[in-house]
Amino acid sequence: MPEGPTIVLMKEDLQKFTGKKVIKADGNAQFEKAPLEGKILLEIRTFGKQTYLVFDEFAIRIHLLMFGSYEVDENTKPDRQLRLSLNFKEGAVYFYTCNVKRVDLEFLSGIDWEADVMSDGWNAEKAKKKLKSNPEMMVCDALMDQDIFSGVGNIIKNEVLFRIGVQPESMLGKMPARKISELITEARNYSFDFLQWKRDFVLKKHWLAHTKKICPKCGNKMIKKQTGLGKRRSFYCETDQKLY
Known part of the structure; x- marks a missing residue:
């Protein structure tokens, strides 16, 4: 998609x-x-x-x-x-x-335009409030929730979680406030990196986690697993990404 x-x-x-x-x-x-x-x-x-x-x-x-x-x-x-x-x-x-x-x-x-991660009207504080109101939600589901991060899909999900060092099945309520802030920041940052790489036809060359078999940081085997309520493919490293 x-x-x-x-x-x-x-x-x-x-x-x-x-x-x-x-x-x-x-x-x-x-x-x-x-x-x-x-x-x-x-x-x-x-x-x-x-x-x-x-x-x-x-x-x-x-x-x-x-x-x-x-x-x-x-x-x-x-x-x-x-x-x-x-x-x-x-x-x-x-x-x-x-x-x-x-x-x-x-x-x-009736559309919450401030939920669009690529919009000039993106509202990070509103996203933070939505995340805090769902402590039992897995972070992989949160990133794919279009009411919170409109525009984020499976590629962005996997890459953002690798960037911030968090495993996809982590619970929002157990993640430190610092990691929640990183999640919000990188969801937007990676989306714009994705845009530029897509323009330059080099998107796949920059994937660090999505579809990867070996972690580019530690060299260990990446985990491939269907995670969250949506059962979407996640790729992550158990060494470099922490489970909260």
């Missing part, structure tokens, strides 16, 4: 259509496409792993899920995969194998 930094890159790719009129809309998403035609794309907003194409009376929410993708100015995939296409005078965008939904503008006002 694409993580927050990848969605930011998608927004950048689509930015040229902001302020432009939709000439034609198509695709097999389950809503009427005709009302999009003639509308101006006023703004593109991202919230974690979600993208919102904002028009004057409604917005279109795009969630790429596990296998979704998009293309700009070319359509190379089968029609059965095409959820939505928007044609502008200046080009076109195509969304495939993803969740596409029309939402009203009031829906946007």
